[in-house]
Amino acid sequence: MxxxxxxxxxxxxxxxxxxxxxxxxxxxxxxxxxxxxxxxxxxxxxxxxxxxxxxxxxxxxxxxxxxxxxxxxxxxxxxxxxxxxxxxxxxxxxxxxxxxxxxxxxxxxxxxxxxxxxxxxxxxxxxxxxxxxxxxxxxxxxxxxxxxxxxxxxxxxxxxxxxxxxxxxxxxxxxxxxxxxxxxxxAGTNLASKSEKELIDADAKSFELNGSTVRVAQINTVDLPEVFDRQAALEAAAKAENAAEGYDLFLILATNILDSNSELLVVGEPTAPVETAFGKKIENNRLSLPGVVSRKKQVVPPLTEAFNA
Structure with a gap:
């Protein structure tokens, strides 16, 4: 054998x-x-x-x-x-x-x-x-x-x-x-020691959605403001990966594990299906997603439906 x-x-x-x-x-x-x-x-x-x-x-x-x-x-x-x-x-x-x-x-x-x-x-x-x-x-x-x-x-x-x-x-x-x-x-929420690239690569998956390659990363934290204090650097890291890896859209889901709320950082195109998926307008490249913690159940399904609409 x-x-x-x-x-x-x-x-x-x-x-x-x-x-x-x-x-x-x-x-x-x-x-x-x-x-x-x-x-x-x-x-x-x-x-x-x-x-x-x-x-x-x-x-x-x-x-x-x-x-x-x-x-x-x-x-x-x-x-x-x-x-x-x-x-x-x-x-x-x-x-x-x-x-x-x-x-x-x-x-x-x-x-x-x-x-x-x-x-x-x-x-x-x-x-x-x-x-x-x-x-x-x-x-x-x-x-x-x-x-x-x-x-x-x-x-x-x-x-x-x-x-x-x-x-x-x-x-x-x-x-x-x-x-x-x-x-x-x-133990998994110690973010200060990590670079922005490490943060967006640690837990990320790619999805093919109606011709678009969408990368969805998740960052668990106990302090959402700590993540978004680094928003500009996170956006730059995501743009670099879009260019290097051929992703059309990079989504960074920052999730507070204590209160089960998330913020979504959107980098790339198209953004319209993201707004459709969650019924909200993107402001400052961000969406507030209260009660959202699961990429598998609460993020990918509505995105798939919106991209295929």
Whole structure:
């Protein structure tokens, strides 16, 4: 049996890293030969998680084809979010919780996608279905991923399944998930030490919307004014990436994790669909989005509808 690599999306968040680790552990227990890798360095939140559980970071790759013929994807399916040479390898498995878009294969594959708050929640169900025990350390990592993706179960993407799984994983890991979760989320909001490019690259995904390439970055914070004190520099960084990477529109969603409100910074064109999507006029390149915390559920769907109108 040939070795396969398992990885999450580019600019990996905690779930992209943890889901790769979790699925690799499960697949290897079931007889496969896999290695979890990453398509980028861990962000500060993920570094906190790995340090807390004394877990090594994943090896970072830029191409898969020089190493393997076949790969497994977690926490994504859209090619533009995946490894650069995804077209040169066979995708044998996908485990995801996002929309399916621009994805096709030449051969049948295992595809598991559920509308849950976190990919690690889906993988937890796969452990249960295969009667494979989750070790305490891995339970802590998977718990961290769900806390990250659901903003400590406050995001509208959160389902009852996510809540139940968090409680079960917390028992296995022996963790007070409320206290730990708040500490973990705050660890990811240390913005002062990061450059503007680092801020907009840390958690960003690209979407093809009716012929336009839209990049959506999210910055979690406990102080929105701290983010927008750097607005001019953030705009300059986004314009540079638009030019370098061919993005038409760069959207920066700054989210206050304490009160679940966001501000959107809009850089590039077209802007009319953005105003249509949220029913507001852009002022000073910004939109106020109270109650918006989820890129997946509250930002991308209305943008997709507006671009396709």
């Amino acid at each position: 040939s070795k396969e690599l398992i990885f999450g999306h580019q600019s990996p968040d905690t779930d992209a890293i943890v889901a790769a680790k979790a699925l690799s552990y499960l697949e290897n227990k079931l007889g496969a030969d896999t290695e979890a890798v990453a398509l980028g360095e861990p962000n500060e939140e993920t570094q906190f998680v790995l340090k807390h559980f004394d877990e090594p970071a994943l090896r970072v790759i830029t191409k898969a084809a020089p190493e393997v013929d076949s790969v497994m994807l977690v926490d994504h399916n859209e090619p533009q979010q995946s490894v650069s040479d995804i077209a040169d390898v066979t995708v044998s498995h996908v485990v995801d919780h996002h929309r399916i878009n621009n994805f096709n294969t030449a051969q049948p594959l295992f595809y598991r996608a559920e509308p849950l708050g976190c990919c690690s929640t889906v993988i937890y169900k796969m452990f249960a279905e295969n009667e494979v025990e989750i070790p305490a350390k891995l339970a802590g990592l998977m718990l961290s991923a769900i806390i990250s993706d659901t903003l400590l179960l406050k995001s509208p993407t959160t389902t009852q399944t996510d809540v139940d799984v968090v409680k079960d994983l917390a028992k296995i890991a022996g963790i007070d998930y409320q206290a730990y979760g708040l500490e973990m989320l705050k």
